[in-house]
Amino acid sequence: MFLRLLYESFRRQKRRKALAGVAITLGVAVATAMIAVATDVGDKISRELRSYGANLLVTPQEDTLDLQIGGVDLKPPSDGTYLKEADLPKIRGTFWHHNIVGFAPMLPVGVEVSGQKLTLLGTYFSKKLTFGKEDFTTGVRITHPWWKVQGAWPDDESQDVLVGENLATKLGLKPGNQIRIGGQPHRISGMLSSGGAEDNQIVTPLGVAQQILGRLGAVRRLYVSALTKPEDALARRDPKTMNAELFDRWYCSPYVESIAYQLQEAIPHSHAEQIRQVAQNEGTVLSRIKGLMLLVTFAALLASALAVSAAMATAIFERRGEVGLMKALGGGNTTIAALFFVEAMLLALIGGLVGFVGGAVLARQIGRSIFAAQITIDPVLLPVILALAVLVTFAGSAFAIRRAVKFDPVYALRGEG
């Protein structure tokens, strides 16, 4: 009898059930999408924050002091030590290599062009490298996304160069022209605008700078751009004072400090340091945005819970006549309440399932249109979402069911209420 009542209730009141079902589906869809976005937004924003450039700097361990003023290197090239270019691909072998977005070596060399003393900077633009069986590309186009080139980027294996835009205006050079550096002609493939010291420099593939300096395989500095976790108390501790267990936890967390530690392990005779301007602020901005999205998600959950409750309450309130009839025919309060609760649960499960799928699609759309990246939702969330949907539907119906059951059947049947 109970099952028949249930079945007929769904069969005969399609419109009403559909309305409540739509409310639950929408509520669950919004909640799912918001949870998916909120859990993923940290990851996405931290990728966007990489547009600030490298957050780690690797230098030779026994280096003399840098003599840099306004981005111009005054250090004589004979001074100091160098990193080995051959060691660079080893970065891909570190524990957190998936978090390393890219790296770019730098080799500044002093040169004389048309009687002027200039800095020539050798680097990778978009260099293909191999580590083990893995191929990857890296260079300034990844680590310095604000560098803009008018013309074309030089090929890393070519002799082509970029000329900073201020320097190009001063010397009257254009893309396609030739420039003589150290007696050798080089083709200018493009003009570089960086908003920094590079605007007055010549930027070449690393190999060209090494030839001019006469030191093959030498690198002065290495900029590394890595995805990191905001710093906390553990991150700031000195690894030397940790016990083995704590050290493992520190080593296996993508803190900027532990990535620096691993870079030093990977590259012999090197010293890696976080660039505090980028690394420190990244953590604050990231935690602010994550906190904001978390609070907004709470608001979304609250709004969808209320919408579901309101729809359920309205749906039940309209059925007082039915309740009156059941009671007049001898239905117990428990049986009637059970009927409504089972109905609500069925609605919540169906609506929750459809809403979950809808929410996943919604989250994907948001990810694609805003971040041009996938926001995927963990299927583990499905039972959690379903449980939430059932809970909210129950809570929303409970009050209305209690009122409906307590209502005097005589009044209900007379249609007064």
Add this chain to the structure above:
Amino acid sequence: MSPIATRRAGAPHTSMFLRMLLRAAVLRRGRAASALLAMVVAAATATAMLNLYVDVQAKLRKEFRNYGANIVVVGKDGAALPDGLLNAVHAILNGRGLAVPFAYVVARTSDGQSVVVAGTDFQQVRKLNSWWSVSGWPQASRDALVGTRAAAVVSSQGKPFDLGFQGRIIHVNAAGRLSTGAAEDSRIYVSLADFENWTSVQPSTIEIAASGSPEEVNSVITRLTNALPAAEIRPVRQIMEGEARVLGKTRATLLASASLIILTAALCVLSTLMGWVLDRRRDFAIMKALGASEQLISSFFAAEAGVLGAIGAIVGFLIGIGVAAWIGRVNFHAPVVPRFNVLAWVLLGSIVVALISAVLPISLLRRVQPAVILRGE
């Protein structure tokens, strides 16, 4: 005619209309209250979301200013900046940002090593470059801030040391260590007054952190370029582009979330109010049976919904402002400023949603004969 009747003869419709509105709310407290509650919650979430959306830009911009200077002023071709330039920059900034002068020379340590020494204003640089990790800021004259790498060369135990430039020697105390992970680590910073006394070199760079939107920063750049022909003004693209990108994405995500939430809240109101109106089909039928025109009944229900929407919007607005302020305090450690122009939108939206949810069921009921409703079918 009795005095009461005379008095009533003038405005029977309005007073009856008002009375019906009032009694409807008083007699059906429960339903009216739940409809109002839905309205308030929806208006509050909408207000909080809109307020956050408008204000989050300003809040995050403040965080982004911690990245340091977004404009750099240097002398043309590496020359020193003319006198009084800093004052001109301050006049253009007009308090909306920081401007910090830097002067640089390459000096010699007592054992003949080269080191970059910079003169600057410590008070200002502390505010500009908040990421500098400093063990102790210089207080007195002849105190120096020594970069970690420079410290290994000049004063590994924090002892006072000598610096020479063009034959002139300055004796300084190492007041603190500076660590930034960049070129600053190899430098020694002294106060600008000490620096100028010692080297007679004028500042060559002014770093500016101008606050505000990209348009405001660009207008500062234009004004600086026009006012200071002797200097080269360049935006720090790394900072400006990164900021624009992250801010844009955050705003877009927030907008998507806000639209979803407001949509859900509007649906909640719609279903509650529709239930409320449908529930009162007997009132509707009685009014109709007593000879009220359809227009009058519709306007009665519409007025009721409109009043409910307006009250809900105003109460919800106040609560929403509170919620936004709380979120601001928890997340940004600064309250979100209430935007009262949001009120107009919330009010308008609430009333429109309320009207839709009143008029929709009425047009459904209109087709039904009052007798059918009154019989309870």
